[in-house]
Amino acid sequence: MTEKVRVRFAPSPTGFLHIGGARTALFNWLYARHFNGAFILRIEDTDRSRSTDEYIEEITKGMKWLGLDWDEGPFRQTGRFDLYKSYVDKLLKEDRAYYCYCSPAELEARRKEAAARGGALAYDGRCRDLSSPVGGPPPAVRFKMPRKGRTIVNDLIKGEVVFENERLDDLIILRSDGTPTYNLTVVVDDVDMKITHVIRGDDHLNNTPKQIQIYNAFGYELPEFAHLPMILGPDKARLSKRHGATSVMAYYEMGYLPDALINYLVRLGWSYGDQEIFSRKELIKYFTFENVGKAAAVFNPEKLLWLNSQYIINSSSENLAELVLPFLEKESIISAGQPQIDMAWLSKAIDTLKERAKTLIELAASLRYYIAEAVEYDEKARTKFLNEKNLPYLVDLKDGLASIPDFSVSGLEKLFTSIIERHGIKLGSLAQPVRVALTGGTQSPGIFEVINIIGREKTLRRLEKAIKTITSRT
């Protein structure tokens, strides 16, 4: 095949870009990039009652955040209705389609009845052979499925899947209001846009034989099909709002890095030996359908969280400093109007924190004691460490800190060593009270680094406050 690969992601704007959609988009994108093909974004908005421009905006926003850039589009189906209509007319003329006068209410009733009886829910074809028009409200148009033979889907992932044509029902291709439906538009557009590979969720596998029949009716060559396994929630049911955050942008808000989400998503259904972490370059290089699995996958937020922490650790602190800014504002650690924060200093602070933060929100939160003017003590930490016994150590340290010339990490270490030797105590006996005095809690990066970053003045103020806290209580 020398034809250039052309794939598309075709969401309907009836909701946000969710995890499942993002995974479909990602696999399409990877496939296109791997083969140096084109990735097309097409908005399937033929259902005018449920589609909104806001959702189109949300979907493109999500894709941009994930870095899934498209080469053509976004195309919308609204506005191409004349085109679809002409295809319907063609089918009508060739007796490959017919008018159906059954009302939605009647159809609904028949389906209910069939379900109660335990029979097939497909359309019974009662308008299929009508010889003359029936009066009343405008009819819908149905595609005339062949009743004999079988349709074979040669799926790149699932292999050969066989459907008996008698099981395929005559689907509606034009609503009674004159608007086309999905199964028609998807074929017309995929042909029109010269799509070579249709890559989508396997919930579409059952639609495929019907679409193949439509291709056949027009005499068009079939694209390749690849149906990806679904993503399930922890209860093994299809991933939905019930399972918590399913919108891609919710992950932005929770402080995830787009690369981490991408990496997580790609491993849901795809693998490359034992490798877990991939750069985009590697993904593009390695991605093929050969390594795509067939079984549905359960979405596991904990592994995503781990990946996110790995991506944070491996990101440059300069980059993280930029990314964390909006979260610092949101957590009210800095105010939007605040004088410019020193980015070099921020990066240095992040150096000490990034291996402790799993999300940008955690990173922002841990920056609080570096940035804020004063800290609040954790009650338990205070009673345990800010007490009479530790008072002399803190006083000693304060005096030492006020006078040492070398405020570097190694200089601070020397000071600490001299103090603990003088008192005959272990480093921990000094470090923990100091940690509480400076950060308010018992957990932080190495104490020398903390002091180094907080700086002499602020450190001294906090030590004084801690000393006062102890003495005022006795």
Add this chain to the structure above:
RNA sequence: GUCCCCAUCGUCUAGCCUGGCCUAGGACAUCGCCCUUUCAAGGCGGUAACGCGGGUUCAAAUCCCGCUGGGGACGCCA
């Protein structure tokens, strides 16, 4: 109900196509140890899976059949 898809540790997966190298590998989570000024990170180790039943074969996680289980579709949604 009918049709379609799927089936390896709790979860994501490697291995399956081209049977033997599988005493089934990796990762997350979990447990323990090490490192250690706390917390992390990191290192080391443990627990943990071929759904069941039949075949085929000298040999089956790997091939075939059935069952069971799970998922999906059955819309004038996409």
